[in-house]
Every structure is written in C-alpha cells, then in structure tokens.
Amino acid sequence: xxxxxxxxxxxxxxxxxxxxxxxxxxxxxxxxxxxxxxxxxxxxxxxxxxxxxxxxxxxxxxxxxxxxxxxxxxxxxxxxxxxxxxxxxxxxxxxxxxxxxxxxxxxxxxxxxxxxxxxxxxxxxxxxxxxxxxxxxxxxxxxxxxxxxxxxxxxxxxxxxxxxxxxxxxxxxxxxxxxxxxxxxxxxxxxxxxxxxxxxxxxxxxxxxxxxxxxxxxxxxxxxxxxxxxxxxxxxxx
Numbered sequence: 001x002x003x004x005x006x007x008x009x010x011x012x013x014x015x016x017x018x019x020x021x022x023x024x025x026x027x028x029x030x031x032x033x034x035x036x037x038x039x040x041x042x043x044x045x046x047x048x049x050x051x052x053x054x055x056x057x058x059x060x061x062x063x064x065x066x067x068x069x070x071x072x073x074x075x076x077x078x079x080x081x082x083x084x085x086x087x088x089x090x091x092x093x094x095x096x097x098x099x100x101x102x103x104x105x106x107x108x109x110x111x112x113x114x115x116x117x118x119x120x121x122x123x124x125x126x127x128x129x130x131x132x133x134x135x136x137x138x139x140x141x142x143x144x145x146x147x148x149x150x151x152x153x154x155x156x157x158x159x160x161x162x163x164x165x166x167x168x169x170x171x172x173x174x175x176x177x178x179x180x181x182x183x184x185x186x187x188x189x190x191x192x193x194x195x196x197x198x199x200x201x202x203x204x205x206x207x208x209x210x211x212x213x214x215x216x217x218x219x220x221x222x223x224x225x226x227x228x229x230x231x232x233x234x235x236x237x238x
Contacts, residue, residue, distance in 0.1 A: 049081045051093065069104065111138060119145040161191075165194060170183055174199045174200065174219070175203060187204070
C-alpha cells in the first residue's frame with residue numbers, strides 16, 4: 001500500500017540500505033514514483049557504488065550475448081545498483097564505454113544474422129533452420145519453432161467445431177472460375193473455418209471416383225464435368 005510522505009520519510013531513514021526497486025515492490029508502485037517521493041523529501045535517490053571491474057565485465061558480457069542492454073532492468077537484476085550507476089561508471093572509465101559500444105554492436109550483428117535462436121514458447125535454443133522465415137521480425141525468422149507452429153495449427157484445427165456454415169456462398173477450389181456458389185452445393189466440415197468442405201460435393205465426388213480409377217488427369221476430368229454440371233444449372237464461369 002502506498003505510504004504517505006511522512007510515513008515514507010520515516011521508512012527511508014529507518015532502512016537507508018533498501019533500493020528504489022525494493023520499495024516499489026513493497027508499496028506496489030512504480031520505481032519512478034518512489035524516486036519522485038525521495039526527491040520531494042530532499043533525500044538522495046541512489047547511493048554511490050564504487051566501480052567494480054569484475055561486475056563491469058559481467059555486464060559487458062551480458063550485453064554482448066544479447067541478453068539485455070544498458071537500458072533494461074534485467075541487466076542489473078543481480079546487482080545492488082541500476083542504469084544510473086553503470087552509466088556513471090562508463091563516464092568515469094572511457095575504456096568501459098568503448099567495451100559496451102563494441103558489445104552492443106556485436107549483439108546487434110548476432111541478432112541480425114543468427115545461427116541459433118530461442119523459441120518464444122518452449123525456450124529451446126535451436127538452429128535457425130528449425131524456424132520458418134518471417135520478414136516481419138528483426139532476424140528474419142519466426143519467434144516460434146516449426147515444431148511449435150505445427151502443433152499450434154494442429155490443435156487449432158482439431159479443437160475447432162463449426163456446426164453450422166459461417167457463410168452463405170463459397171468458392172469451390174476445384175472450379176474457382178464459377179465464383180461464389182450457394183453453400184447447399186458443399187458438404188459440411190466442422191473443422192473448417194466456414195464449416196464447409198473445400199470442394200463442392202459434385203467436384204469432390206467426381207475427383208475421388210477418378211482417383212480410385214487411377215486416371216492420370218483425374219483433377220482436370222472432374223473439373224470439366226463439374227463445370228458442365230453447374231452450367232446445366234445456369235451457373236456459368238464469371
């Protein structure tokens with residue numbers, strides 16, 4: 001629960017070692033709001049942390065591996081300081097600033113041209129060949145592995161249960177030149193988004209018959225006869 005300013009002042013002075021992040025968690029408020037409370041009370045918002053070359057090296061490697069940047073909170077989650085302290089270290093140590101700049105460039109190159117990546121669903125670290133290409137992502141690959149995408153598609157297909165057609169007309173994939181035709185010419189399919197089969201009943205029946213007869217041009221023959229059937233009904237190619 002958010003304290004009053006008087007309560008906050010008492011607690012800040014009683015427990016000076018606590019960080020802004022810890023107060024934010026205790027009071028269920030943002031890190032920034034805690035910082036503003038300290039400013040209003042005239043209290044320091046951070047304590048100076050002495051430069052530690054080993055910790056600085058760890059953070060640089062964390063950035064180089066693409067796990068975070070100097071701006072992300074997770075970069076500092078294992079340390080008792082945050083971005084402000086680290087950027088001050090960089091200002092005081094030009095060599096550290098150069099190391100961070102190089103690490104950021106290497107992380108970006110790795111992100112743009114990866115050999116492996118982590119699946120957003122399973123967390124598995126896999127070769128990029130296990131991901132579909134996706135022009136909408138930074139690295140050109142989907143965020144989920146092929147295996148996960150296939151499982152999601154299969155689950156979606158088998159969980160779907162469309163009991164009644166969702167459209168009044170539909171194009172038969174066997175004779176698309178007819179354009180949309182009445183749904184009465186299609187058999188139902190509860191796992192289809194429309195609740196109907198892909199092919200019209202006429203085309204489907206003819207196609208399956210010619211396949212059973214092992215006719216080479218089964219599709220074309222079924223198409224020709226289906227067009228003729230619909231023309232007799234007054235339905236002609238658009």
